[in-house]
Amino acid sequence: MKRTILLLILLGSMFICLANPLPPMIMNKFWFNDAGELQVRYSSMYLGAGILTADLFDGSNHFLNTIDFSSIDNITLSYPNANVTPYQGYLSASLSIFSGWQEEVHWGPSLDNDISSLAEGECGMNTYWTYQSGHDENTVTIWTKELQTYLDSEMYPVARCNLDVFCQDFSGAPVEGIPVWLYDQTLGYTNDSGHYTVLEICRKNRIIVNHPATQTAVLDTLFFAEPNQSYNFNVLFFHGAADDPHVPTPTGVLSLYPSVLRSSDNRRIHLDYSAKVPANTEARLFDLKGRLLAVSNYPEGGLDWELPHLASGVYFIRLQCGKQNLGSSKLIVLK
Numbered sequence: 001m002k003r004t005i006l007l008l009i010l011l012g013s014m015f016i017c018l019a020n021p022l023p024p025m026i027m028n029k030f031w032f033n034d035a036g037e038l039q040v041r042y043s044s045m046y047l048g049a050g051i052l053t054a055d056l057f058d059g060s061n062h063f064l065n066t067i068d069f070s071s072i073d074n075i076t077l078s079y080p081n082a083n084v085t086p087y088q089g090y091l092s093a094s095l096s097i098f099s100g101w102q103e104e105v106h107w108g109p110s111l112d113n114d115i116s117s118l119a120e121g122e123c124g125m126n127t128y129w130t131y132q133s134g135h136d137e138n139t140v141t142i143w144t145k146e147l148q149t150y151l152d153s154e155m156y157p158v159a160r161c162n163l164d165v166f167c168q169d170f171s172g173a174p175v176e177g178i179p180v181w182l183y184d185q186t187l188g189y190t191n192d193s194g195h196y197t198v199l200e201i202c203r204k205n206r207i208i209v210n211h212p213a214t215q216t217a218v219l220d221t222l223f224f225a226e227p228n229q230s231y232n233f234n235v236l237f238f239h240g241a242a243d244d245p246h247v248p249t250p251t252g253v254l255s256l257y258p259s260v261l262r263s264s265d266n267r268r269i270h271l272d273y274s275a276k277v278p279a280n281t282e283a284r285l286f287d288l289k290g291r292l293l294a295v296s297n298y299p300e301g302g303l304d305w306e307l308p309h310l311a312s313g314v315y316f317i318r319l320q321c322g323k324q325n326l327g328s329s330k331l332i333v334l335k
Contacts, residue, residue, distance in 0.1 A: 022128060025141050026054075026093045026103040028075075031123030031148055032086050038079040043126075044072055044154055046097060053096040058082045058089065086118040105143050114143040114204065116224035121148050125157050127201070131185050145202035145227050159227035160199040163187075165209060165219070167194045167235045168290075170316065172325040175237060181208040202227045209235045219289055236290025236316075252277075254319050254327035261307070261333045271303040273319055273327065281321040285331075288314055311335070 029041045042054060049069045056063045060083045068074045084091065088108030094101060106113040107124060115124050125146035130139045150158040167175040167190045174194025180187045183206050190196045202225045209219040219235050252275025258265060271283055283303055285294040296305050298319060312335045319326040 022139055023141055024098055024101055024103075025126055025128075026095050026098075026101070027091070027105070027126050028154070029123045029125045029146065029151065030091065030105070031151075032118065033078070035080075036085070038082040038084055039076060040079060040091070040093070041076040041151070042067060042093075042095070044075060046095070047072060047075075049097060055094045056082075057092045058084050086120075088113075088117060103141070107143075111204065111222055111224070115145055116226065118145075119226075122146070122227065123148050123151065125153070127156050131183075142203060145225075147227055157201050159202050161202050161225040161227060162197070162230040163200050163205075163207065163225070163233075164195060164197045164230065165190065165207065165233045165235060167196075167209065167237065169237045170318065170325070170328050172320070172323060175212075178209060178212060178235075181210075182206065183208075200225060207233060209233075211237060234290050234292075236286055252327060254317070254329045256317060256329050256331055259329065259331060261310075261331060263335055267307045267309065269305055269307065269331070271298065271305060271317065271319070273298070273302070275326075276300070277319070277326065278321045278324075281319060281326065284318045284320055286316045286318065288316075 025043045025045060027040055028043045031039050033039055040056060046052065046069045051066050051068050054065050054067050054077070056065070056079065058079075061081070063079055063082070065077055067077070083089075090104070090106050092102050092104045094103070103126070105115070105124060105126070107115045107117060109117055118124065123146050125144050126141050127144050128139050129142045130137055144157050145159060146153060146157040147159045165180045167178045169175055174190070174192065176190055176192045176194065178190040178196075180190065180196045187198060188196050204222070205225045206222045207219060208217055210216060211218050218237065219233055221233070223231070225231065252273045255272045255274070257270040257272070261267070261269060277298060277300060281298040283296045283298045283305060284292060285307065286292055293310075293315070294308050296303060310333045312333050315331040315333060316328055317331055318328040
């Protein structure tokens with residue numbers, strides 16, 4: 001009892017004194033053993049609190065257990081009868097030391113969940129994430145992926161994924177100084193080669209890149225980042241560097257006929273370039289997010305091109321030879 005009171009005093013002092021206090025954390029990790037049984041490791045921040053009662057709920061059943069927090073060896077419990085699988089599930093947990101405080105985690109393939117389904121050798125890990133809100137810093141708990149190799153990692157996961165965002169203008173020149181956002185927080189800025197690269201924890205990520213002139217989102221994608229995976233995003237800005245004196249001026253003009261494509265055109269357009277093109281020149285079709293949709297060789301004299309099925313919207317076609325961009329033109333598709 002004395003240990004519990006002392007821990008509550010220490011935790012309360014920490015929450016009051018710190019400018020950015022850490023919220024309580026109940027579950028540290030969960031995973032499935034070789035027999036497919038749920039394993040839950042509770043947070044070691046309560047070591048020294050003595051015996052506490054843990055209530056774990058799987059959406060159907062409550063499991064009440066006492067945990068002796070006198071040793072770190074006692075804080076991992078097995079739940080062979082829990083109604084969850086590595087593919088999907090839900091858990092909520094509470095500890096008797098915190099009245100009314102519950103912690104939840106959802107996992108599965110849908111982006112409505114906190115993390116994706118657990119692959120072999122993976123576990124879900126609860127960690128702290130600090131973000132800026134105005135002039136204040138706030139810290140919350142979030143769920144991430146960790147590898148079972150690192151089950152002893154305590155507060156922060158070891159597993160990482162690689163994120164690379166590449167920004168270029170429509171001439172192909174890299175664009176420096178573009179902010180890359182994680183939700184509403186700035187991760188960093190593109191360098192002089194147009195790249196922003198970072199090793200990130202494996203969580204549900206939302207990466208946003210805005211057009212520097214209009215501040216509208218050119219890239220806005222929500223996805224589950226998985227351990228040891230790489231995620232590359234190419235962002236194409238369709239104007240902004242066209243007046244840059246360091247960007248070579250194309251020798252000709254690319255024209256599209258029609259420039260507004262309707263259903264009656266049967267997805268066919270004609271490309272014409274007003275100057276001689278080098279050998280191995282290609283026509284490339286991009287959407288507004290800079291994703292490459294189709295490529296065709298461009299012969300001398302023009303190209304009759306049957307495009308893939310496209311939704312109504314704005315697209316861009318670039319004429320390119322190697323890394324040299326010869327010209328570009330906007331295509332509007334109306335269905």
